Amino acid sequence: MVEKNIENAIEAILFVAGEAMKISDIASALEESEVTVSSVADRMIEERKKNESGIEILRLGNKLQLSTNQAYEPYIKKLFMPDNTYTITNAAIETLSIIAYNQPITRGEIEKIRGVSCTYSLGALLAKGLISEAGKKETLGHPILYATTDEFLRHFGLSDLMELPKLAEQENE
Amino acid sequence: MVEKNIENAIEAILFVAGEAMKISDIASALEESEVTVSSVADRMIEERKKNESGIEILRLGNKLQLSTNQAYEPYIKKLFMPDNTYTITNAAIETLSIIAYNQPITRGEIEKIRGVSCTYSLGALLAKGLISEAGKKETLGHPILYATTDEFLRHFGLSDLMELPKLAEQENE
Amino acid sequence: MDNYQFKLDQFEGPLDLLLHLIKKSKINIEDIFVSEITEQYLAYMEELDELDMDRASDFLTMAATLVYIKSRTLVPKPVDDDELEEDPEQELIERLKAYKIFKEASQGMKTMEETARGRHFKLPQEYPFELDNFSIEGATVDKLYAAFNRIMQRVTEHEENPYRQIDFAPEVVSVRQRRQDILDMLKEKGTISFDMLFEGVASRLMMAVTFLALLELLHIGKIKATQKENTDVIIISRK
Numbered sequence: 001m002v003e004k005n006i007e008n009a010i011e012a013i014l015f016v017a018g019e020a021m022k023i024s025d026i027a028s029a030l031e032e033s034e035v036t037v038s039s040v041a042d043r044m045i046e047e048r049k050k051n052e053s054g055i056e057i058l059r060l061g062n063k064l065q066l067s068t069n070q071a072y073e074p075y076i077k078k079l080f081m082p083d084n085t086y087t088i089t090n091a092a093i094e095t096l097s098i099i100a101y102n103q104p105i106t107r108g109e110i111e112k113i114r115g116v117s118c119t120y121s122l123g124a125l126l127a128k129g130l131i132s133e134a135g136k137k138e139t140l141g142h143p144i145l146y147a148t149t150d151e152f153l154r155h156f157g158l159s160d161l162m163e164l165p166k167l168a169e170q171e172n173e
Numbered sequence: 174m175v176e177k178n179i180e181n182a183i184e185a186i187l188f189v190a191g192e193a194m195k196i197s198d199i200a201s202a203l204e205e206s207e208v209t210v211s212s213v214a215d216r217m218i219e220e221r222k223k224n225e226s227g228i229e230i231l232r233l234g235n236k237l238q239l240s241t242n243q244a245y246e247p248y249i250k251k252l253f254m255p256d257n258t259y260t261i262t263n264a265a266i267e268t269l270s271i272i273a274y275n276q277p278i279t280r281g282e283i284e285k286i287r288g289v290s291c292t293y294s295l296g297a298l299l300a301k302g303l304i305s306e307a308g309k310k311e312t313l314g315h316p317i318l319y320a321t322t323d324e325f326l327r328h329f330g331l332s333d334l335m336e337l338p339k340l341a342e343q344e345n346e
Numbered sequence: 347m348d349n350y351q352f353k354l355d356q357f358e359g360p361l362d363l364l365l366h367l368i369k370k371s372k373i374n375i376e377d378i379f380v381s382e383i384t385e386q387y388l389a390y391m392e393e394l395d396e397l398d399m400d401r402a403s404d405f406l407t408m409a410a411t412l413v414y415i416k417s418r419t420l421v422p423k424p425v426d427d428d429e430l431e432e433d434p435e436q437e438l439i440e441r442l443k444a445y446k447i448f449k450e451a452s453q454g455m456k457t458m459e460e461t462a463r464g465r466h467f468k469l470p471q472e473y474p475f476e477l478d479n480f481s482i483e484g485a486t487v488d489k490l491y492a493a494f495n496r497i498m499q500r501v502t503e504h505e506e507n508p509y510r511q512i513d514f515a516p517e518v519v520s521v522r523q524r525r526q527d528i529l530d531m532l533k534e535k536g537t538i539s540f541d542m543l544f545e546g547v548a549s550r551l552m553m554a555v556t557f558l559a560l561l562e563l564l565h566i567g568k569i570k571a572t573q574k575e576n577t578d579v580i581i582i583s584r585k
Binding site: 004005007008009010011012013014015016017018021025026029030051052053054055066068069071072075076078079080 | 177178180181182183184185186188189190194198199202203224225226227228239241242244245248249251252253289290314
């Protein structure tokens with residue numbers, strides 16, 4: 001497949017999907033290697049950034065998703081007045097940062113760091129889809145493990161967990 | 174506004190809209206003339222055709238809408254075709270059943286239940302005269318409300334909406 | 347203490363309150379037990395008139411810990427069993443330090459949230475597209491009813507598990523296991539890119555394990571790594 005065609009097909013696929021699509025699934029539909037699709041996607045991301053396109057491509061871990069460019073938010077607000085600009089409370093964001101840097105992690109482990117009960121903020125984060133259950137820990141009582149989701153990456157404008165800023169302690173290492 | 178910016182903003186607006194948008198509405202949001210927006214749109218349509226872009230812009234009378242380029246349909250089919258038993262009719266009937274049981278209802282509310290964009294099936298149901306617009310909802314943005322028609326009753330051999338089979342949860346009440 | 351109306355709600359917990367006191371007194375975390383912090387903390391506790399028991403219990407437990415640690419400095423220590431016992435003072439200092447790191451990180455995340463705001467996404471398209479061909483001839487009320495129930499069923503299932511999950515590699519994996527994983531991946535795909543090996547790897551430990559496994563495999567000559575240009579992707583293949 002010619003590279004230009006791969007680009008166009010990726011665009012069409014992401015448009016229909018709406019949500020984040022695995023690069024591997026796209027690659028198998030196009031009968032191309034993951035490496036190829038991944039590098040074509042990188043170029044598309046770059047080009048759209050450069051052109052300040054209205055529709056951007058986000059890389060979320062090993063997935064791709066279309067999104068509007070924030071620069072045009074004022075016009076979109078004017079036309080649709082969408083109400084998707086929720087923010088997170090301080091308690092919840094503390095809990096979330098502990099999960100983000102230590103996932104997967106149990107409620108008990110989070111509470112040990114925060115020194116308070118986290119039932120409430122965990123519930124709020126689950127309800128917003130920012131975290132999800134990610135199995136059970138192989139210890140006594142098999143407590144539930146929590147991890148961040150694609151929505152978490154989107155909400156904070158990250159393409160990957162590796163993009164989280166380094167913790168103070170890690171910088172000193 | 175620079176022409177490139179107008180292009181990008183139009184792209185972002187159409188992406189969020191999900192359905193056909195009036196050129197006049199876009200123009201007023203961008204604080205540009207309709208003539209300008211219309212001619213910029215024409216150039217965008219042309220360019221995307223030439224590049225065989227995955228996402229095309231359609232002009233429907235005085236409205237614009239994003240759509241996938243049919244050339245990439247085979248890949249989309251491979252990825253999204255649910256199974257052979259799920260036909261177009263199923264999609265339309267699903268949308269119709271939601272309207273029948275929850276009328277009047279907005280597009281946004283239907284989409285929230287179905288989890289997919291319902292522009293196509295709403296259009297088809299409107300064209301068949303099974304549903305019609307039934308005023309606007311008194312909320313932000315004043316979205317259009319949809320309800321079933323007399324034609325709907327005739328088609329399904331009902332004399333009244335009350336004759337629709339009761340839902341399981343209502344029976345328990 | 348200042349004429350300052352103390353509210354429990356202002357703090358995310360006892361550690362947060364302690365950090366606040368430490369910051370206000372301009373001391374290092376290590377110095378909390380040679381300072382007035384314990385007294386200040388207890389004074390805050392006395393100010394509480396309406397106790398929200400659920401929240402206050404964490405604060406009161408901490409007060410007890412602080413008093414206990416303070417009292418230990420007043421009584422002579424037993425000579426022997428000191429070594430075995432974990433030093434509660436040191437433990438609290440470590441907890442405060444760890445908490446401080448995440449408190450700062452969460453402030454950084456607030457900024458990230460602010461910059462990321464204003465993106466919009468779209469719903470999946472309805473598929474198949476060609477709705478012009480659709481026909482409801484033969485569609486009955488029963489079919490309509492069944493369709494609605496089917497959707498409700500789907501919505502219920504969705505609500506039970508509404509969170510999309512990210513696939514996580516198991517946390518603790520040995521270098522040997524990871525070596526096998528890499529060989530298995532190569533067997534299946536022929537070649538893989540260096541970056542692909544680290545996709546979805548969330549922890550630093552796991553990354554280090556992956557990297558070590560890769561180095562070992564290169565060392566024993568089971569795999570080779572090639573790169574066309576300096577900045578190009580590194581391709582891993584079997585030898």
